[in-house]
Amino acid sequence: MYALSQAWRSLSQHLTSTLATFFTALVSFSLLFLLGLVLWNLDRVVASLEGELEVAAFLKPEADAQALLAQIKTWPEVAQVNLQTKEEALATLQLDYPYLAQAREFIQNPLPDTLRLKLSDPQKVREVGRRLERLNGVDSVEYGGTLTEQLVRVLTGLRVAVNILIVLLLLDTLFSVMGTIRLSIENRRDELRVMQLVGATRRFIQGPFVAEGILLTLAASLLALILGALSYRFLAAALQNLLPFVPVLSQSDLIRASAAMVLLALLLGAMGAFIASRANLREADL
Template sequence: MRFNVISYLLKEGIRNVFKNKKSTISCLMIMCATMLIFGLFLVIGENINAFVKSVADAQGIMVYLKTGATDEEIEQVGKDILQIDGVRDAKYISNTEGLESMRETLGDKMIEGYTTDNILPASYEVTLTDLELSSDVQESLKQIPNVDDIRSSNIIIEQIIRLAKGIKIVTWVILILLIIISTAIISNTIKLTVHARRKEISIMKYVGATNSFIRWPFLVEGVIIGVIAGAISVGIIGLAYTYIVGKVSGTSFFEIANINFIDFSSMSELLILVYLGLGIGVGAIGSTISMKKYLEV
């Protein structure tokens, strides 16, 4: 296809956007509404995932060492732990540090009797790269010499894994549904524009215009509408999210629950890419579907 033909088709597509103002505005409003709903679920999902990850990172495995282990043996245990697949870090906690941690958690009265004769064992606090590897890591830890006991919150870990998987499934289901709905809506909306120009399309086919030549301006129109809708949606979501987070993040509930919101700037790139893909994809597919009937001769 020659450059002047491509230029003409692009100009026709752009002209259609401004020429058919009613259908353009209708498409924009419907696509913006759909994208805003998806964006809402996306930012909520990203914040839930971040919260789940922070909780997951806090679910370490405590590895208690045998009493009487030498400094060399304790150091070797730490090295052996770090060699296990799925282990991110292993922090050594001496019995003195363990007692101090217990004091901060339970208070002085609850640890009376431990301070004079500290019987707490030394330990390693192990953090994982992936919670789903917890069971395998625990089995490997049991094989290390001078390891006396292993403690972990297996029930909490299983619940976190299920929650994370559930969030991913829900996000994908919502994405697919919104793509289908958006495609159907923009297809029907652009179909009205195509129907109004059915005589013009018939004449173009009569004089020998190819289907591609007729289709491209409408394809460009759909893509432009999709991109504009995406840009508007990103702006609205960004302003609304920043305002709402600014209002609620300092409240006592979120401070007590230790819930921190993700900064919008860290999500904006993902949101822009998703909206750009949705806008271009839905606009192009919707336009193609709406043209099919009128190109069948």
């Protein structure tokens, strides 16, 4: 209680510095939380696309479909492979376009037998596609991996850029906390000397300053969580109205992200305050 009361007293004594550090931390944590949620959601979208990724190998009329099916089943990259005959393909097409059933008796089925593959590792879709093209009896190969590969590349570049931004924001918050603690020490220098003379240890003297740093970052992170969660919910609702099939983070995901943010804020505040108080107390020979 002593450390908390002294920390609150110190924060109220230099209100301008306190507010400057608070709003710096608020901006940093708000951006960190919102960008983290967006990146996490993009990972979910890419994972969903990869899970639905299918490779289709269209066979030539003379191809031995059963032999190809047995051969492809032995490939380690293939999790599942099914043969769709041209009759099954036509029946599926007629479900989507019922008017084709009326012309079924007048035209010959133009669709080929097709092998449909699900991969255990979607990242190897291009490699598997090229192997399929080299098989005897395979006419052509199609897969939707191009879009997924582009999304993965964009996500990788975006993640690098966001991580650099996050590091810069956290360093800015850390140094702001350290500046506030240094000012607190300067304002209480005479009081701290008296405390040392009556036998207070350096750890005891540092306690209120560490509590001060924790209070600053904790308050900023809690407000940032509210702002970030509201912003994400607005973006997620707009996205689902536009694209209902796109997955969004659940309530439990938001709780986990919020807990991680609070822990980071506590660590950042405590570390910044401890480093600043230790260095400045040592400089002042306290």
